[in-house]
Amino acid sequence: MDTNTLHTALEAQTAAFCEANHIPGFVVGVYHAGEQVTIAHGTANVTTGAPMLQDTGFLFGSVTKVLTTTLVLQQVDRGVIDLDAPVVAYLPDFALSEPGAAAKILVRHLIGHTNGIDADLYFPDAKGRDALKAYVAGLSDCGALFEPGEQLSYSNGGMIVAGRLLEVVTGLSFHELLARDIYAPVGMPDSSTSAEQAILRSTAVGHFLDAETMRAEPTTMFTLPDTWGPAGGTPIGTVADLLAFGRTHLAGGVSPYGRRVLSAESTALMQRVSHDMGSPNTPPIGLGWVLYPFGDTTVLAMSGASPGGTSLLCVLPEHDLVLAAYGNSPGAIMLQDQILQWLLRDHLGVHIPKLVTEPEQDVDLTPYVGTYRSNQLRVDVSIVDGRLEERTTYEPADASQERIFTEFAGGTTSAPPQRYVPIRPGLFAPEGYPTETFDGYLRLLLVSFHDLRDGRVRFRNGGGRLTRRA
Template identity: 30%
Template sequence: MTDRTTPASPLDAAHWQARLDEAAARHGVPGAGLGISHGETVIEAVTGFANLDARIEATTDTLFQIGSITKVWTATVAMGLVDEGLLSLDRPVVEVLPELRLSDPDLTRRVTLRHLLSHTSGIDGDFFVDTGRGDDCLEKYTERLAEVGVNHPLGATMSYCNSGFNLIGRIIERLTGDGWDQAMRKRLYEPLGLTHTVTLPEDALRFRTATGHSGRGDEQKGVPQWGLVRSAGPAGLICSTPREVLAFTRLHLNDGVTADGTRVLSADSAELMRRKQIDLPNGHTLGDSWGLGWILMGWDGHRLYGHDGTTLGQSAFLRILPDADLAVCLLTNGGDSKALYADLYGEIVHSLAGVTMPPPLEPAAGPLPADVAEHLGVYEREAVRMEVVRRDDALTMRTTVTNGLAMGRQEEPVIESELRQVEGDVYVTRFPGLRDWMPVTFYRLADGSSYLHAGVRATPKVG
């Protein structure tokens, strides 16, 4: 293992290149790009392969899928429309899209942009449907939202909602007169001077582009499907490089102003995006609360914001520590990328900012608590069904994935994992092949209904 000594200088590129090489190999990550922005300095490192099957090496210009980090980009353009007076955070979005029909008429009448940006709308979030490759894909997707169920009452809790961001994409189209892809390019990529940020596969093919990988160790191979369906664009289809993701991040660190002085977003809107809108029922997954697009978190007495992304065999991680003018972006295409993130980011923020990353959640020692009966049962939402059962002296969660796109990967449709208590109603589970535990929280809404919160999604108990 490479010596984890302090870098020779605050941003020692050779040191972080060595750390990336070693850690990616240790966690079986085929290829990864790392970018660190500290003050006015940006360094890049890259390791491994963009495509293992084709033996194509990754470079600093390789495009990776940034997945749901896309949501913050979509949120930025939407907030720009709020600045222009074309859109309101707190007026019903049906005023912009009068044809909108959701499965609940009251939700249709009342849901706002603030609900959509903060994942509190209640619209079941993992509705992935292929509505074609045409420029009308989001229009068709919006029509299909009438089929989608409701996870929870409007504003009652937080549940991660891809569907809501695709709806925001359609709102952007209606107000700008451009397709979402074109609106993003005109209103964000071009003002930022980005040359390696795209959404469509025909544009990605102009560059060296990473493919996702499944499996572990020597069994890893490229996934059979490169990208998500086009109608998922506003929620997760941007492809980019660490350097260009950090250029977007600098826009927010500068309160809406690009490097050349162009204002893309008002300072008030930039600040509002990172202001808490709702606490998470499970404050151990990603962050403790959510803003308007950004995930908010606390590390060692400091406040950070950021976002993660997962697509088919690719994972992305972005964290911003404004106190230290520090941003870190990691883009990967397989393996235990979450463990790679945890190891690297812990070292980076401690070395460059003196901040200690919170330790991963671990189960408590001791037997299963006696009062687990209320947790047993079936929890279900769009694409995922979870059964919590007791087997002897252990709790088991049986997760059935009915739409693989909802999990951002193509794996076994049924996963069984043990649930172990941390404290109270907070448990952890660990899926096969991964090092770190995933928090699972049992809780009730104000109306008394039972929910399970895992993967930042609220899943109601149905039986």
């Protein structure tokens, strides 16, 4: 498929989906085998009417986690950090509420999402150079979900601790380090580290759909607090900049401009499986990258939620392809999944097998019933009309936490009960979805249960995050 055909196809898919699903604006870029295509559609901000352009900036969200991991591996290459050293060797004040729990966590656990830090909804509102120091200090009130290396659970806390570790060993703030060691050598001239920088150029804002008017309304929060920088709270850039970063990982750590950013060995280590839960809804993890299997093809991926927006970066080493995209409404993740699968099937000719089979009828539901908890989150699982039913409750630690998370979520933190049908023992799909829904990125909608002991499971996994039986 030539670049003109690719451009036309991307443009048509984007316009049709955005119009049908009330997505104000969308920007997507594809690099493949030496050619690059970028298209932009719609509006960056419905209040101002500013158009979404190919060089409009947007919040990277959790895509930042791959940048943070790259920074850590750079220091490993330089002999400054040892992946197998305890985190407390660099951060002596790092502690969790359980005595001795923090001392068991190694550096690799932080960037491999296997650290067990129970702080996924912990949003301390600190600003400036000491923001990450304040975050780590506050973790002494947070617990551990599991022993390090025992399980896999998507970890904002781990990445933020890694960011603070980088500050201590380099003497630079995380944002200074990001600009010096990622933006500059990769060639990301339009990327910034704060809202104050981003306001000086064209930048999109997120939106939430008003269920009554079916109109997209701008978010009341542009970024998360500075404390969340290394996990994706504050870095901002363009599709072209993200493509350049993806191409650097495609090329074994060498930027499109010929600069060595990361060693070939560390680049490969990030792409190698470090933990696998063996469940379709929780793809294997490398370091930083999530390794999505699509048949025989592996997609290195990370998506990023920001207030009212969602980004995606995918690298396909086997096909010399990078995909980067952003939409300024949470529903844009559906379009990103559609484009990814279209690129695999139609552009690259990759066969995507069905990920899940038809539901089983005779699965014993009793091992899964109970209450599961993680940081400020409670999930009650019961049996209703022969189906598992989940009720999720947000339990804020204080008024500040509630304010930040409520704004991040667009004003609501509650959801109606959700029923699930069994796919097989330990794996469930939300009721009413055709099984092909889960073939792509939206496999994260599946729920799995892990570690059966004495007739009851210990952990529930939803969206890649664990909650533990209370």
